[in-house]
Amino acid sequence: MSNSDLPVILVVEDEPDVADTYDRWLQEYEVHRAETGEEALAQLDETVDVVLLDRMLPGMSGAEVLTEIRSRSIDCRVAMVTAVDPGFDIIEMGFDEYITKPPDREELRETVARLLHRATLNGDLQEYYSLVARRATLDATFPERQLEANKEYRVLVEQIEVHRAAVDDAMGDLASDADFIGAVREIMDTTNETEAPHDEEFTESTK
Incomplete structure (x- = not known):
């Protein structure tokens, strides 16, 4: 309590x-x-x-x-x-x-x-962050060849893409929420570089 x-x-x-x-x-x-x-x-x-x-x-x-x-x-x-x-x-x-x-x-x-x-974000975005954090942790630990050879890692990458699509759809429903759209785009831009989301920049985009 x-x-x-x-x-x-x-x-x-x-x-x-x-x-x-x-x-x-x-x-x-x-x-x-x-x-x-x-x-x-x-x-x-x-x-x-x-x-x-x-x-x-x-x-x-x-x-x-x-x-x-x-x-x-x-x-x-x-x-x-x-x-x-x-x-x-x-x-x-x-x-x-x-x-x-x-x-x-x-x-x-x-x-x-x-x-x-x-914790202030919606469930889809929280799950997206979690998946990306796992991928970024592995990307920083293992060489690319070892990552690509691992079946579970490839499945993780696929899950991230599925959640990206879901978040992208949500953006269409929240077209009037400029802060939300800016935040999601920041996450997507970062994951395109196969890194973890930069929350410092995320915070700036939602001010």
């Missing part, structure tokens, strides 16, 4: 020193903490806006926690913050950002700000 009107950030991290650092960096938010997946799920409710989730946790893994979050249909954004290098298994994970430890202060703060902004 939230005790204020501030955005709620749930930090799921089993190393107290690391969690303390995140807490200091995010003082403008209401920060909740959990050291295990079970503790995180016990705290999770509709007041949580962003989850910073470690993959390596005692007992229930971060991937299992993420699966449970999505199965509950809780409307929060999730960033994996982990020392585990991404592999092709992340294609099936429903995260919104993937950060490799250790993040610096600005990277963590900018990630939280981006995810809070994404």
